[in-house]
Amino acid sequence: MKYLLLSTALTLGAAPAMAETFKWASTTDPQTMDPHAVNSAPVLGFLNNVYEGLVRRGKDMAVEGALAERWEPLGADGWRFHLRQGVTFHDGSTFDADDVLFSYERASSESADTASWFSPVSEVRVVDDYTIDFLTNAPNPLFPSSIANFMIMDRSWAEANESVVPAKDVETFATRNTNGTGAFQMVERQPGLKTVLEPFDGWWGEVEHNITRAEFTPIQNSATAVAALLSGEVDLINPVPIQDAERLGASGAVNVIRGIEARVIMLGFGHEADTLKYGANAGDPNPFRDARVREAVAKAVNVPAILQTIMRGNAEPASQLVSPAMNGFSAANDRRPAFDIEGAKALLADAGYADGFGFGLKCPNDRYLNDEAVCQAVTSMLAQIGLDVELDTMPVSNYWPELRADNYDMYLLGWSPGTFDHEHPVRFLVTTPNAEKKLGSWNFGGFSNARVDELLPMIQSEIDPAARQAMVDEVTAIYQSEHTYVPLYVQPLVWGTQANVSVVQRPDNFFILRWVTKG
Amino acid sequence: MALYILRRVLQSFFVLLAVGLVAFSMFRFVGDPVDNLLGQERTQADIERLRDVLGLNDPFIVQYWNFLKDAVQGDLGVSFRQGRPVMDIFIERLPATLELALISAIFAVVVGVVLGVYTALKPKGWLTNLILTVSLVGVSLPTFLIGILLIYVFAVELGWLPSFGRGETVQIGWWTTGLLTGSGLKALILPAITLGLYQMTLIMRLVRSEMTEVLGSDYIRFARARGLTDRSIHFRHAIKNTLIPVITITGLQLGSIIAFAIITETVFQWPGVGLLFIDSVRFVDIPVMASYLMMISVMFVAINLIVDILYVIIDPRLRAGENT
Numbered sequence: 123m124k125y126l127l128l129s130t131a132l133t134l135g136a137a138p139a140m141a142e143t144f145k146w147a148s149t150t151d152p153q154t155m156d157p158h159a160v161n162s163a164p165v166l167g168f169l170n171n172v173y174e175g176l177v178r179r180g181k182d183m184a185v186e187g188a189l190a191e192r193w194e195p196l197g198a199d200g201w202r203f204h205l206r207q208g209v210t211f212h213d214g215s216t217f218d219a220d221d222v223l224f225s226y227e228r229a230s231s232e233s234a235d236t237a238s239w240f241s242p243v244s245e246v247r248v249v250d251d252y253t254i255d256f257l258t259n260a261p262n263p264l265f266p267s268s269i270a271n272f273m274i275m276d277r278s279w280a281e282a283n284e285s286v287v288p289a290k291d292v293e294t295f296a297t298r299n300t301n302g303t304g305a306f307q308m309v310e311r312q313p314g315l316k317t318v319l320e321p322f323d324g325w326w327g328e329v330e331h332n333i334t335r336a337e338f339t340p341i342q343n344s345a346t347a348v349a350a351l352l353s354g355e356v357d358l359i360n361p362v363p364i365q366d367a368e369r370l371g372a373s374g375a376v377n378v379i380r381g382i383e384a385r386v387i388m389l390g391f392g393h394e395a396d397t398l399k400y401g402a403n404a405g406d407p408n409p410f411r412d413a414r415v416r417e418a419v420a421k422a423v424n425v426p427a428i429l430q431t432i433m434r435g436n437a438e439p440a441s442q443l444v445s446p447a448m449n450g451f452s453a454a455n456d457r458r459p460a461f462d463i464e465g466a467k468a469l470l471a472d473a474g475y476a477d478g479f480g481f482g483l484k485c486p487n488d489r490y491l492n493d494e495a496v497c498q499a500v501t502s503m504l505a506q507i508g509l510d511v512e513l514d515t516m517p518v519s520n521y522w523p524e525l526r527a528d529n530y531d532m533y534l535l536g537w538s539p540g541t542f543d544h545e546h547p548v549r550f551l552v553t554t555p556n557a558e559k560k561l562g563s564w565n566f567g568g569f570s571n572a573r574v575d576e577l578l579p580m581i582q583s584e585i586d587p588a589a590r591q592a593m594v595d596e597v598t599a600i601y602q603s604e605h606t607y608v609p610l611y612v613q614p615l616v617w618g619t620q621a622n623v624s625v626v627q628r629p630d631n632f633f634i635l636r637w638v639t640k641g
Numbered sequence: 642m643a644l645y646i647l648r649r650v651l652q653s654f655f656v657l658l659a660v661g662l663v664a665f666s667m668f669r670f671v672g673d674p675v676d677n678l679l680g681q682e683r684t685q686a687d688i689e690r691l692r693d694v695l696g697l698n699d700p701f702i703v704q705y706w707n708f709l710k711d712a713v714q715g716d717l718g719v720s721f722r723q724g725r726p727v728m729d730i731f732i733e734r735l736p737a738t739l740e741l742a743l744i745s746a747i748f749a750v751v752v753g754v755v756l757g758v759y760t761a762l763k764p765k766g767w768l769t770n771l772i773l774t775v776s777l778v779g780v781s782l783p784t785f786l787i788g789i790l791l792i793y794v795f796a797v798e799l800g801w802l803p804s805f806g807r808g809e810t811v812q813i814g815w816w817t818t819g820l821l822t823g824s825g826l827k828a829l830i831l832p833a834i835t836l837g838l839y840q841m842t843l844i845m846r847l848v849r850s851e852m853t854e855v856l857g858s859d860y861i862r863f864a865r866a867r868g869l870t871d872r873s874i875h876f877r878h879a880i881k882n883t884l885i886p887v888i889t890i891t892g893l894q895l896g897s898i899i900a901f902a903i904i905t906e907t908v909f910q911w912p913g914v915g916l917l918f919i920d921s922v923r924f925v926d927i928p929v930m931a932s933y934l935m936m937i938s939v940m941f942v943a944i945n946l947i948v949d950i951l952y953v954i955i956d957p958r959l960r961a962g963e964n965t
Contacts, residue, residue: 153722153924161680238682290678291694293725312733313723314920315912341805341910342920345789349804353796488923519672519925526688540681550681560684 142640143335144623146358146633147347151314151340156296157273158228159288161235163538166271167632168338171319173273173302176203176222177266181626181637183447183542185267189217189274189303193266195585200243200257201265207252209326211276212300212307219254222246224277226256234288239269241560242582261583263590267449268541276301305329305636306336314340319635331638351376351618357640358625360633362618364434364491370618381615381627384448385538386440386547387490389423389500389608391416391531394568398531400482401512409481410531414473416605419532420459421466422507423500425610432495436614442598443537443547445612447629450544450591452598458609466507478508481531489518490536491613497534525566533566536613542630544594545581552601553578569606642953649949653942660938664931665705673697674721674925695721708931718928722921727932731914736816737807738906738913742898744829745837749898750891753841754884757848761856762875776842784901788835788908795831803828805910836905840894844887851883892948896941 152168154160170178176190187193190203209217223246230240242265245257258265275296280286283295300308305325310318319336321329339356341347347359348366352375362370362378371378391410392399398406409415425439441458444451470476485497494515501511511532516524525533539546554570555562561578577593584590601607615631626637675691692698696707711718717727756776760769779787796804808824810817819825855861856879864874903915910916914933921929 154724159724160678161682235680235683238684290691290721290724291719293719293723297724312912313725313730314917339806339910342916342923343907343910346792346805346908346910349789349792349797353800353804355796355804517672517923519674519677519923520670521672522676523673538681557685563684564681 142333143337144333144358144635144638144640145337145339145356146360147339147341147350147356148360148633149340149342149344149347152317153313154290154297155300155308155311156285156288156294157275157302158225158231158234158236159290159297161238161540163631167630168317169273169300169302170271170304170632171306171336171635172300172304172308173275174304175270175272175274176205177270179270179542179628179630181628183628183630185270189222195261195263196255196257198261200255200262202249202253202255205252205254206326209303210324211279211303212322212324213276213279214324215276215278217274217276217303218251219248220251221274221277222254223248224280225272225274228275228280228287229272231287233290235290236272238560239272260579261585263585264449264541264543264545264582267543271540274303305331327636329636331636332640333635333638336635336638348618351620354620357623358617358619358633360615360617360631361491362616364432364436364614364616367436367616367618368434375621377619377621377623379615379617379619379625379627380436381617382438382445382447382629383538383613383615383631384445384542384629385490385536385613386443386445387493387496387534387536387610387613388440388443389419389610390533390535390567391607392528392567393570393606395528395531398479398481399529400514400531402480402510404480404482406479408531409473409475409479412473413604414469415475416608417459418466418469418473418507419504419509420605420608421462421469422509423503423608423610424461425458426461427503428496428499429611432492432499433611433614436616437611440609440612442544442602442609443551443607444539444544445629448539448542448544450594452544452591452595454595455598455602463506470507470509475508478510480510480512482512482514484521484524484530484533485513485515486518486521486534487515489521490534493534493536496610500534528566530566535564535566535607537564538630544598545578548574548578548581548594548597548601552597552606569601569604571600571604571606574600645953646950649946653946656942657935657938661705661709661931661935664934665701665708668704668925668927668930669701671922671927671930672925674927677924678721704927708928712932712935717932720921720926720929722924722926722929727928730917730929731932731936732815733817734912734914734917736818737911738899738902738915740819741829741832741836741905741911741913742895742902744833745898746840746891746895748833749837749840749844749894750887752837753844754848754887756841757845758852758875758880758883760845761849761852764853772845776845779838780842784835784839784904785908787838788831788905791831791835792908802831807912832905832909832911835908836898836902839901840891840898843894844891847887847890848883851886852879855879855882889948893944896937896944899940900937 150164152165154165157169157173174188177185178188180186189206191206193201193203196202205219226246229236242258242262243256244259247255249255279301285294285296298311305322306319307322309320317338344363350356351359367378370376395408398404398408429437439458441456442452483497487494497513501513504511537547549561550564552574553562554575555565555568574597577597581590581593617627619625623640675688679687696704720727720730756772760772763769792804795802806828807819808828809822810819810825811821819829861879864878902913903918906913906915907919918933
């Protein structure tokens with residue numbers, strides 16, 4: 123209590139005095155207010171303002187304490203979290219270890235979309251009111267950072283409102299109502315129209331913002347969003363269309379904030395497919411089984427040109443499946459194949475395709491920034507080494523079923539690691555698919571390498587950072603030399619704000635209200 | 642007569658069933674909703690389980706049958722995207738669309754008739770030429786572009802009107818209205834003009850040609866011969882006969898105003914059912930798409946049915962045709 127009074131007094135002195143309503147707009151409305159029902163960036167990003175986890179990510183993405191003050195490994199058996207005392211939920215009830223246990227049970231239940239976060243957990247044990255143990259099957263050094271979006275819900279509130287399990291196919295009380303411990307509480311929710319947050323007076327942390335009310339509106343049409351920003355009706359829009367960014371920034375009336383997202387855009391191949399499925403050579407043996415052909419593709423795609431023209435200088439080339447901002451980035455392997463038409467042609471000739479061949483490229487047209495334009499550029503670049511690409515673009519709702527059904531010869535994919543660690547794309551994209559162990563579930567092409575499969579569990583349980591990085595470097599070297607994927611670039615983040623607004627842009631594209639100041 | 646109406650009602654019923662059947666057979670091509678519902682860390686087992694829960698593994702005929710069975714009992718299912726009953730969502734969103742459609746229709750009729758009469762009475766004036774030229778431009782530009790242009794002029798450059806949304810609304814029972822607040826009325830202006838512009842031009846041209854024709858007819862010449870004032874001839878005698886086809890067209894166009902509201906609502910982020918539909922297509926929200934399409938087809942079928950029945954009542958020749 124003393125601490126609470128002190129921090130309130132401090133913030134009254136420190137925070138800018140003006141009271142402000144802050145309005146922001148984004149393309150997608152969070153589809154639910156239930157923090158365990160849907161594991162998607164719009165939902166988790168929004169709810170990070172309302173709910174809190176045991177740990178959270180700071181301005182630089184580093185993991186810091188939130189509802190847990192500190193934590194320590196229990197040898198090889200798991201982790202012990204020491205919880206913050208004196209924290210209350212928005213409805214006034216007290217936070218303790220039982221709420222963490224309840225939230226674990228809720229978030230790992232069958233109908234929860236967040237259950238995969240807890241697959242390494244064997245048991246959760248309440249030690250006392252403010253100490254809780256998460257026991258894991260094997261040593262798990264990354265566990266605390268992997269649950270940064272695991273949000274804590276009050277047991278008594280959920281039980282009183284019959285929202286004990288999350289649901290997708292029916293509405294529960296938690297779908298439209300919240301009761302978190304975060305810096306903001308929800309005061310109004312009209313799905314698809316408007317969601318209003320106000321600061322929570324009883325928040326435990328130190329207030330850095332000067333917002334008295336915050337209104338979120340989804341605006342689907344990007345031209346409308348830009349107009350709303352220019353006319354001053356909203357204070358922030360995310361995203362700003364790439365083609366408008368320069369013009370907006372030059373106008374001076376608004377700020378354009380550019381950053382690098384965690385998402386790497388890459389080309390993928392059918393590694394297992396025996397034959398080509400599309401284009402002039404459909405039915406012929408699949409050339410992409412040969413690493414030299416994949417390397418030729420990597421050399422023939424002029425990434426700097428794509429970034430210059432289509433991304434208007436807003437993105438950076440990628441050498442591997444994660445961006446340099448991620449944990450476990452392999453600095454030792456930070457080279458991507460240089461643009462080299464002759465080299466690419468020589469590799470094709472080496473592999474026995476001196477005259478090139480025809481095949482099909484599948485591509486989404488509404489999933490990533492300018493995805494269709496990038497695929498068109500790739501198509502014309504590959505034509506220069508004699509590859510005749512039949513490009514087929516489609517909305518993302520049709521795209522994933524096509525990839526799951528292996529209906530492609532080559533495809534475009536973007537990957538943003540949920541844990542912000544290199545292990546994540548290795549587990550999902552590079553490891554041999556194995557439904558039982560939940561491995562390789564996005565490795566559509568069926569790439570398989572025994573050494574990678576062997577290294578993954580070792581990476582997951584290695585405590586020593588240097589030894590772990592050495593193994594990550596080895597995996598990176600393998601998938602680079604095999605050209606399993608052709609990483610192209612890291613997708614940019616472009617936000618637009620009014621000139622008097624200051625915000626913090628994190629690579630996970632989460633918009634955190636408590637760092638906003640206006641005026 | 643009763644037999645004719647019964648037959649038309651029965652026909653309408655089959656039209657509705659057919660629309661639903663076509664809609665449901667198309668949904669497979671819109672894409673797979675499960676990818677939007679499950680996060681990145683989903684497994685194949687999660688996908689299968691969810692497909693089963695949502696009934697997506699059933700043949701589309703079975704899905705259609707289940708939808709109809711529930712719809713007859715007033716249950717339109719649960720939205721995949723929002724996880725809430727579709728009926729609740731529709732009730733929230735319908736007032737916005739209906740108010741916008743109503744105001745657009747009033748705008749189209751009033752302005753259309755006034756300009757139509759003016760251009761008919763002064764066929765050679767410079768203002769007439771200007772109106773006709775501008776209206777031609779208005780008709781040829783897509784709604785989308787007109788909306789964006791209006792936003793840039795009146796919201797961004799002049800700052801007079803809001804660029805998106807519905808402003809403040811007042812709740813009356815389950816109905817929300819923007820007609821009672823200043824910001825609500827201001828927010829209506831641009832979308833209503835955008836949506837009504839096409840119908841306005843249509844009505845204007847219709848009124849103009851009807852009026853020109855009527856002004857050349859015998860009874861107007863007789864009225865002039867009797868020495869009636871221009872004012873009385875134009876606004877008492879001529880306009881009455883002009884408006885009959887206008888009323889028919891307006892009635893039929895009301896349906897398309899509501900249906901075309903999709904584009905206007907997207908441009909202005911107007912929180913009506915059209916915006917809801919666009920959103921549901923993006924997320925493959927089958928219950929919402931199905932309900933919306935059925936609602937629109939019920940509306941069109943009902944309007945046509947009423948018009949057909951009215952024709953029979955008004956025009957004895959159609960009744961006589963029955964006996965041949």
